[in-house]
Amino acid sequence: MNINNKHPSHNKKKQRAYCMNNTEKIQFLKSKLSELNGFRVTLDSDNLKNFETLKLEIINFLNDSQRIRFNQIIFYTERPDNSEFLGDDLPF
């Protein structure tokens, strides 16, 4: 085992949060909060991938306890797609 490889910075995404000073962390959080709010009403299946990427960026920034809290949040619900069959189209 090479102990030199066990520095927390081994994960590049974590490294970013790890290396930030407080001012950068505040800026990062404010910018992610603003992006998150952008999805508040516009979130749909077309931009879901972007939303999940944003979630991942936030999660990678959080510590373990904050991450547990964030992962408990339900941001959207899936609606059954009724566009193909209307009541009148049913074959029975």
Add this chain to the structure above:
Amino acid sequence: MPIEPIEKGFKQAEILIKDILFGFEFDKNNPNDLKNFKLLKARQENPDFEAGLAVFICGEPPSNFPYRSSFFLTKFFTDLGLNYSHDGSTRRFWVKDVLLELPIEKISYIIENGLFNKRDFRRVAKEKGIVDLDEIYQKAITEFKSFIEESLHINTTIDLTYLLDMNINVELLFENPNQTDDEELNKLIQESKDRFFNPKDKYVAIEKLWDAFERVKTYFDSNKKTSSKLLVSIISRGFDESIINDEFAALTKIGNDFRIRHHETDKKAITNNKHLNYLFFRMMTLMDLCLTSINENKE
């Protein structure tokens, strides 16, 4: 499949992020901010913080807080200027969801001005015919304090090495595959490690390790003084050179004074296993530092 955003979720995420921002931006000289920060630590550490607090606000038995029916829950929040009206769902789940939407400053306000408002304690004491109001109030305070303490330490983890009954430092020393360009040095260290596990060979293990120590002193130059000076300086980067210097001198003296490097009759033998172990690990730690620093310096 079409998806629909849930406002409640976004609100909770917003609060979570704003709380973290508070943790960075609060005024450390402001007693009120400091108090909120401590509460925030408890909230952030305990994923069920709101659920626990909800039990107190609802006055669910066996808690020591006043029971609040649907009517009194709505009154509880509206009296505090928070526009929430109980929707008839399970009280503690509803309160938990409300709390998740509130920043730490508001949670603090609710605790101070709502949860511990004596008016509600008085009401319940009167209903139950309890004379000593202070007693139930104190019990509630104790219960809340213990909840905060538990929240702060809820994520205390156990060191796996303790469960596995191993000493991680020893494992690291023995598993560290540090190799230098000096084959002879590598061989001496490996032989020392191998022999150490055989109780009969411990003494030899120490002799080999001290040989390796003398060898590493000439790693950079055949002139031991020049080379070891450079080695000490490399090892000490970002630390304290005098400490490393002293350690080199002390271990050299031990090697010379005891029957490790020399076997004259005036040299003292080490007879106790515990001292052999002590010397082995003391030297092995220094050698590990030397080898790691040499390799880092190469990079």
